[in-house]
Amino acid sequence: MIKAQNIVKSFEGRTVLKDISVEFGTGQTNLIIGRSGSGKTVLLKSLVGLHEVDEGSIFYDDVCFSTLDFRARKAIRKHVGMIFQGGALLDASTVEENVKLPLDLFTEQSEEEKRERVNLCLKRVNMEHAHHLYPSELSGGMVKRAAIARAIVMNPRYLFCDEPNSGLDPQTSIVIDNLISDITKEYNITTIINTHDMNSVMEIGEKIVFIYEGEKWWEGSKDDILHADNRELADFVFASAMAKRAKAAVK
Amino acid sequence: MLKLFESIGEYVLLMQKVFSRPEKMAIYRRRIMHEMEALGLNSIGLTAIISVFIGCAVTLQMAITLESPFIPKFMIGYATREVMILEFSSTVVALILAGKVGSNIASEIGTMRITEQIDALEIMGVNSASYLILPKIVATVFFFPFLAIFSMLIGISGGYGIAELTGIMNPVEYIDGLRYCFYPDEITYALTKMVFFAFFITSISAYCGYYAKGNSLEVGKASTKAVVISSIVIMICNLVLTQIIRT
Numbered sequence: 456m457i458k459a460q461n462i463v464k465s466f467e468g469r470t471v472l473k474d475i476s477v478e479f480g481t482g483q484t485n486l487i488i489g490r491s492g493s494g495k496t497v498l499l500k501s502l503v504g505l506h507e508v509d510e511g512s513i514f515y516d517d518v519c520f521s522t523l524d525f526r527a528r529k530a531i532r533k534h535v536g537m538i539f540q541g542g543a544l545l546d547a548s549t550v551e552e553n554v555k556l557p558l559d560l561f562t563e564q565s566e567e568e569k570r571e572r573v574n575l576c577l578k579r580v581n582m583e584h585a586h587h588l589y590p591s592e593l594s595g596g597m598v599k600r601a602a603i604a605r606a607i608v609m610n611p612r613y614l615f616c617d618e619p620n621s622g623l624d625p626q627t628s629i630v631i632d633n634l635i636s637d638i639t640k641e642y643n644i645t646t647i648i649n650t651h652d653m654n655s656v657m658e659i660g661e662k663i664v665f666i667y668e669g670e671k672w673w674e675g676s677k678d679d680i681l682h683a684d685n686r687e688l689a690d691f692v693f694a695s696a697m698a699k700r701a702k703a704a705v706k
Numbered sequence: 707m708l709k710l711f712e713s714i715g716e717y718v719l720l721m722q723k724v725f726s727r728p729e730k731m732a733i734y735r736r737r738i739m740h741e742m743e744a745l746g747l748n749s750i751g752l753t754a755i756i757s758v759f760i761g762c763a764v765t766l767q768m769a770i771t772l773e774s775p776f777i778p779k780f781m782i783g784y785a786t787r788e789v790m791i792l793e794f795s796s797t798v799v800a801l802i803l804a805g806k807v808g809s810n811i812a813s814e815i816g817t818m819r820i821t822e823q824i825d826a827l828e829i830m831g832v833n834s835a836s837y838l839i840l841p842k843i844v845a846t847v848f849f850f851p852f853l854a855i856f857s858m859l860i861g862i863s864g865g866y867g868i869a870e871l872t873g874i875m876n877p878v879e880y881i882d883g884l885r886y887c888f889y890p891d892e893i894t895y896a897l898t899k900m901v902f903f904a905f906f907i908t909s910i911s912a913y914c915g916y917y918a919k920g921n922s923l924e925v926g927k928a929s930t931k932a933v934v935i936s937s938i939v940i941m942i943c944n945l946v947l948t949q950i951i952r953t
Contacts, residue, residue, distance in 0.1 A: 503829060505825055505828065505829070528831075529831040530831075532828075532829060532830065532831035533830075533831050535829055535830075535831075536829075537826065537829040539822045539825065540822070541821055541822060543821060543822040543823050543825065543826035544823070544826075545818075545823055545826075546817070546818075546821075546823070556830070556832075557830050557831075559730065559733055560733060560830070560832060561729070561830075561831065615829075
């Protein structure tokens with residue numbers, strides 16, 4: 456479980472997150488949605504500790520993460536996986552080296568054990584034949600899948616995904632979404648996904664938090680979202696004319 | 707002025723992070739070897755080409771300038787040796803390496819910053835500053851003095867070659883000049899300077915890249931900034947070290 460309590464974050468006098476309190480459950484796919492510039496990436500980066508919050512607290516299970524020092528955070532971070540928008544694979548390393556890096560640095564496993572673990576993770580994301588390819592040789596979908604393999608190689612308890620299907624075609628997006636959702640269930644992870652892709656919301660959104668102008672505006676499930684009585688949320692979810700027609704048809 | 711002190715403070719804090727205890731020595735050893743190849747071995751060609759031509763040019767210039775019946779010919783070899791050892795193979799080669807290696811380091815680390823690769827390392831619990839910068843510093847501090855020795859040898863050989871080819875002087879006199887008043891301390895002085903230059907080139911360039919923000923345009927700016935600041939620091943450092951060691 457990850458919990459944010461009254462968090463506030465400002466940049467150069469501009470408040471980006473305004474007193475947000477939210478709880479993300481274990482074993483479920485939690486989605487943060489909102490328009491571009493609404494503060495959802497800042498919220499995700501604050502939760503993971505890449506931004507320090509100005510006020511409020513962040514809890515990882517019962518541990519108050521926001522008050523920990525670098526060393527104590529490091530211990531927690533070994534249980535954290537993150538998938539970045541662009542994949543963030545190390546350019547100078549092959550897919551195999553990228554996935555193996557956390558094992559090299561933080562485990563005492565033998566080369567054989569590490570190779571087995573890497574193979575297992577790459578197989579899980581259907582990348583078993585891409586061991587020796589460099590990130591520049593991969594397609595967008597393959598980069599995301601390799602990033603997922605790297606994120607799960609240490610058996611994380613918490614998984615953060617920053618727009619995991621941005622720049623992907625709708626079919627590949629669904630494959631990535633389902634992969635993340637399946638891994639969440641399989642390993643009983645607390646997964647938080649930052650997205651503005653409505654397909655993802657409808658496909659895997661077990662808990663959805665809508666951020667509007669830096670505030671938590673609404674929360675619920677994918678079933679609730681269709682019937683939510685909230686104008687800003689409705690404007691965001693049913694932005695296109697086709698979506699509006701679909702909503703009217705459902706009603 | 708305040709910004710300058712802010713930057714110096716930021717640089718010192720980064721170095722503190724860089725020289726903290728590495729996660730796993732074996733990984734760092736592997737990375738140091740890789741960096742030695744990327745930053746050191748790959749600079750041999752450039753160093754050789756520039757050194758040989760400068761060696762030739764210095765010998766020719768000396769031959770023209772010292773054209774006098776009162777100055778013995780071997781002084782041309784002596785002057786070439788002094789120029790190559792004392793200033794060219796350490797200071798000028800360092801300036802050239804600041805351009806090649808410095809911009810390479812700044813753009814590599816800068817690109818890693820803007821594409822969130824550094825954030826990815828931090829999330830894994832890796833000390834990104836130490837993991838990325840320390841192997842580069844160790845590699846250059848160890849390898850650049852070898853480049854300086856290599857440059858001295860190639861430059862002086864270039865001078866010999868041009869003397870032989872053009873017939874401006876007897877090569878035997880050139881060798882006599884190389885042996886004249888030779889103090890091995892001069893080599894020590896040049897190598898000491900190179901160790902300092904290597905550290906500053908690498909650490910300053912890494913600093914510029916590590917704190918790059920924004921897009922590829924900013925990475926380009928960081929790269930330029932790295933070369934400019936490194937070059938200025940090399941010149942100041944050269945002056946200070948010369949004053950300390952040679953007087």
